Amino acid sequence: MSQKRDAAIVGIHEYPSRDVEGEISPLQIKAESAAKALSDAGLNWSDVDAIYDAGDGGGMSGLNIAEYFGLNPNVIDTTGVGGSSYEFHAAHAKRDIAAGKAKVALLTYGSTAHSNARAIGVGGRGGGSMHPAENMDAFAGMTLIANYAMVAHRHMHQYGTTSEQLAEISVATRYHAMRNPEAVRAMEDLEFLDIRETTINDVVNSRMIADPLHLLECCMISDGGGAVVIASPEVARDCRKPPVWILGSGEATKYPKNGGDITSSAAVQSAPQAFGEAGVTPGEIDIAMIYDSFSITVLTLLEDLGFCKKGEGGAWVSGGRLRFDNPNGPALNTDGGGLSSNHPGMRGIFLLIEAARQLRGESTSQVKDARLAVAHGNGGMLGSRHSAGTIILGRD
């Protein structure tokens, strides 16, 4: 294998609370998470020479975030493409480190979406800005979930996918969430009604929110945040934890096209870049950290990443395949995912964090000898304009 090991995740932190009750700001979550991720790596603030920021702490973040952290980085990257921003940031950090522009890159995220009662998840509404595309869409009252529901409906129409098959994704993530104390506490704090492992029947009998998607196919609306530290090989060798190498990356966007196929996503473009660079195939992947805003997001992305053929995802996920203790694998969202652990709006950073935990052997649903992981973020809205960031990770 001729993998290039240019950069590695060396520090991670997931902010533990999903309900800060309005007592802490997104910027404060970012800073606290950064300090803990640096400490996890055995590094300090003064080691950081590159900052990656999606603007979640406020506008003009490229100007403000370095001051807030008290840093003077050589690289500032404010790529903001929604929930997949952190996969884009990881890709850019690897590129910048390989180019010799930086040695220690800091990625942070903070959100108080739950405290703000922000309209994501089941009741959110898209649109609202003055982009011309939004000026065409806003009158129709498409909720966020309706955007995804229309992908699911078309997927069912084209390929015969069923609600029971989609429910497999919700069931697997809840199975993992129940093993993660932070996820259980999240569901308690957010007042989930029935906190337990679920069945396919539970999912398909939960309340319909936007046909054909049910309540238990929708992500939670939490507070939260986290940080990831990425470092050069020289720095990584001296860090406290084993390095988790970024082996490949891919980026893409997709948007509505006249006559286009809504059942496939920008991952069709980003995945071959990432797998090709890493020199691995989906069949070798142990851990699939896939953005689970809704059940259909995961099904679509698994197909587009190449785990199975387009349209065959429903059958492929059936039989509990995605559970961490199923040898057929891969294990899906072993932290409990956005569906059952943490979704403050832009979940992409948690995909990197849990993938790193697995490759270090630190997950609460640990896959034995996990060697390779994919983290795939989807930003924006799957059924219209969205971004795709694919990162392949491997351990020594």
Next chain:
Amino acid sequence: MSDPKRPLPRADEFDTRDFWSATKNKEFKYQQCSNCETIIFYSRRHCTGCTEGNLEWKTATGRGTIYTFSVVRQSYHPFFRNQVPYAVAWIDMDEGPRILSNIVGVTDPMNDLKIGQAVTVEWEEHEDLCIPLFKPA
């Protein structure tokens, strides 16, 4: 307090203002490039298919088919919360443009609508423009 209203497009948005202006006459306009024949929708000032674009306005018949749809059962929007359940759909116009809209004129959208079903535009009149909703053909 007046009843909450449907959110309306801005008539002065640079790229889409000519589309919305034509709706006053209940005309569904779209663009096609006379150089490379690309259909442009939503409307823009530039051709996305070639750099020598020459965009011409055309008028659609208003007929199309449902590409996909969902029935919204829950919304927190002040207007749409009172409309549930309602159908949101991507419509493929016969001429090629794909537009997001609502399907109206059905009593039970869950059972009365199908992907692939023929629909036709149903203009909803407002003060400065009309909104292109759709109903079964």
